[in-house]
Amino acid sequence: MTYAWPAPLLLGVYYTILGVLAAFGVHRLVLVALFLRHRRDAPREPEAPSEWPRVTVQLPLYNERYVASRLIDAVCRLDYPRDRLEIQVLDDSTDDTREIVAAEVARRRARGVPIHHLHRADRTGFKAGALASGLAAAAGELIAVFDADFVPRPDFLRRAVPHFADPGVGMVQGRWDHLNRRWSLLTRIQALMLDGHFVIEHAARHRSGCFFNFNGTAGVWRREAIESAGGWQHDTLTEDLDLSYRAQLAGWRFVYRADLAVPSELPVDVNGFKSQQYRWARGSIQTGRKLLGRILAAPLPLKVKAEAFVHLTNNTSYLLMVLLSLLVFPAMVLRRGSPAATILAVDLPLFLAATASVLTFYTASQIARGGDWRRALRDLPPLMGLGIGLAINNAAAVVAGLARRGGTFHRTPKYALLTRGEDWRGKAYRAGRGWTVAVEALFALWFLGCFAYAAAAGMWASLPFLWLFLQGYGYITLLSVAPRLGRRRAVAAPVAP
Secondary structure, eight states, X not given: OXXXXXXXXXXXXXXXXXXHHHHHHHHHHHHXXXXXXXXXXXXXXXXXXXXXXXXXXXXXXXXOTTTHHHHHHHHHTOOSOGGGEEEEEEEOOOSTHHXXXXXXXXXXXXXXXXXXXXXXXXXXXXXXXXXXXXXXXXXXSEEEEOOTTBOOOTTHHHHHGGGGGSTTXXXXXXXXXXXXXXXXXXXXXXXXXXXXXXXXIHHHHHHTTOOOOOOXXXXXXXXXXXXXXXXXXXXXXXXXXXXXXXXXXXXXXXXXXXXXXXXXOOOOSHHHHHHHHHHHHHHHHHHHHHHHHHHHXXXXXXHHHHHHHHHHHTTHHHHHHHHHHHHXXXXXXXXXXXOHHHIIIIIHHHHHHHHHHHHHHHHHHHHHHOSSHHHHHTTHHHHHHHHHHTHHHHHHHHXXXXXXXXXXXXXXXXXXXXXXXXXXXXXXXXXXXXXXHHHHHHHHHHHHHHHHHHHHTTOGGGHHHHHHHHHHHXXXXXXXXXXXXGHHHHHHSOOOO
């Protein structure tokens, strides 16, 4: 079949974008294969040291009135020799969190807990600045970090610290678990996304000898590793990812403990979730700009360089997804009447590589995680839709990351939502709606029109793909402008203990 200009150009761009997205999809399959190949290579529980090293636990906070006490209580319950432990509450708060923390710290100190309240008058460097400031006053040779929404179990340090008997180990990362996994469809999808990262990605990279990253919390650093790599820096919005790569470039080895789970709270507000995703996407691109040249020039195995390249550029797929969203329906119309053999030979493999790989990746994560994985699989279609719905938000982050360093660190609101029926909408710290919601609404309307046209024209094979885009942009738009739509489900959903 022949096409009039500019149809060949449009189809060429369409197939190029789909091909790159398919390549990112195939990479997910590679990670699954690496995970399966090295599934028996998990690090063993090391023996306890004869003398426990001194540990400083850092708790970076900024306006966390709902969760500050919960975090402090959990950290004060850590089962670690008191004479070898120091706790720093790194408080940049400008609201009543400061008074809440001061009262908690005073009460704990009166009971003999070695805890200190360090308040900064400004947020220079944001979280990276707070960690660097705390490090300057820290007494520990090991530094543990927990964000405000985490609740470490008492045995965390006793299980993580023995790995540092190996002088080459610079960091030990635990796996994120989720207190409110079953709170709503949104939290279930987030949990699935994070399970893919922690159950498959981290394990595959670590066990196959590739670089992986500290996730900003639920981990322990060797102080020497931080300092020898250049310390905490705030020229990216992902200071954890940046330091991780610099430390591994400096020769430090990291350990990932998938069995060392730390419960945390997932965002229940889609605008808070989008803000978090924006920061992660922008920061990863900034880190890639900053370090990819050094990584590719370093005397590292090819597999390490290749995996680092994909890791630090993966978020560009969102920019490509936006372009694909604009092209997918015109391409479908242009290809009407094409031989079925052509579609089966070209379109189907690309679509399967870009979509079935995602299903395989997250299915593998749920099977490996254990539990009722078949129940979790029901959330895979909306997960794919939400991934598409995030494209506008995260594509804007990619562009900003390519254009500028640094930026404002907008922390994700936390509400300690562990009581059935509790309403978060009246709480403080609500994340604002960004400009992207208007574009997401336009894309939802565009795909609604495309879906109606395709149904009327009898383009039945196109409907499942168009529905995926429609539900993604529609869902993200509705939750952004009308959060009350998710309330009934949230009230009824049980919360994980």
